[in-house]
Amino acid sequence: MARTFKVLVVGDAMIRGDAFAASAQRILGDRLAGLAAGEWESESGKLQARRLAVEKQGPEIEVVDPVITSEGRDAEILAGLFVPISSKVMDAMPKLRIAGVARAGVENVNVQAATERGILVFNVMGRNAEAVSDFAVGLMLAESRNIARSHMGIKTGTWRKAFSNSDWVPELKGKTVGLVGFGFIGSLVAKKLSGFDVKLLVHDTWVDPQAIRAAGATPVxxxxxxxxxxxxxxHARLLPGGAKLVGAAELALMKPTAYLINTARAGLVDEAALVTALKEKRIAGAALDVHSSEPIAPGSEILTLDNVTLTSHIAGTTREALTRSPDLLFGDIARLFTGEAPNGIANPEVLKDPRFQAWLAEVKS
Structure with missing residues (x-):
């Protein structure tokens, strides 16, 4: 006979704990023996710095949050957005069987430690894909057409007409757009650009070339x-060992009239090499929503450049992307209990772990 279980949700400044709790109650309902909620970091400014540190160095750098210490000992499911789920957290939650994050990346979860303990890790693939793909197209236009620079000029009393790229301000029609990564976001960018009549190139060694061609793009x-x-x-994930996807060599290959857009991860790009390329106008410009330091340090050289558009890591923060995320996470977890195949599992090998199988048999209807 199926039994109930306790869920602990830990929110933050981006998605609050009560939003996770409401979603858990709505979707898991009668399966709940208990539901506790708390916050990891409720201040937006501090959240940016702490989450970036965790993404760079892993969840083990953080101490166990007090709500986990007080409420986690008898909880069997832990869910949140950016809360660090380290081996120390798992030690503090001896009954933990599912750890879920309402985001695509699992940088804030020690997946290896979870796998060793028979803990299934859920993530939400594509939860902000619409938002980020919209933003990426927007940055292409903002940087190449000088939208933000013109706006800033007007706000500061300058009716600006001359720009760094004035001799070759482009239209998108007929241009070649290269997408590095063709997952949820990259494929949506391709779809949204199709109306601009561009040529699409894709580099993604994990995607079937036939799927790329079917989307109207050319694998290269x-x-x-x-x-x-x-x-x-x-639109790629960080490379193993912190290797840079875009360094001086890649920037040297680019046309002097070309633009680099990054809405993915700051660690993909060698920032010093990019600053040099922009200063020397080896490329026309760049648009960046992710940065090696957030907020950007006041003395950073990138702030002095006139051929870069900078935004404050907001590509994925639409109302829809945030509000749907907890439901997507708990909806996927609920699939386990009804015999359906979940969509987002970071360590599927745990499904065959005898410890997890025994637990699932107890709670499954």
Missing amino acids: DKDTLFRESDFVSL
């Missing part, structure tokens, strides 16, 4: 993409 190697594209838009 990385060097070809950087060499031939008028816009290069990044």
